[in-house]
Amino acid sequence: MRAVAKTFTQKVMTEQLRELERDGLVSRQSHAEVPPRVEYRLTPLGQAARPAIEALRVWADQRLREVVSDGHRPGRAGARRL
Numbered sequence: 001m002r003a004v005a006k007t008f009t010q011k012v013m014t015e016q017l018r019e020l021e022r023d024g025l026v027s028r029q030s031h032a033e034v035p036p037r038v039e040y041r042l043t044p045l046g047q048a049a050r051p052a053i054e055a056l057r058v059w060a061d062q063r064l065r066e067v068v069s070d071g072h073r074p075g076r077a078g079a080r081r082l
Contacts, residue, residue, distance in 0.1 A: 025049065 008016075017040055020026045025046035031037040042050070 020046070 017026060017028070021028050021040075024043055026040045027043050029039045029041070031039070
């Protein structure tokens, strides 16, 4: 996971994973090893969210450049509100 999220610090990644665990989207399993190892897996609730997350990813891939280049950012003149 670290290779995918190079821009995250270890602290931020841990905080986000713990929040997802509290929300019931992932489960956490600690292994008593040296060095310590932790595995996270999607719960059934997390699996159920995958289609919505994938749809959002596809939308973002298609529209991100348009949104950024057209200046549709909060606080800018001409920004659209949802």
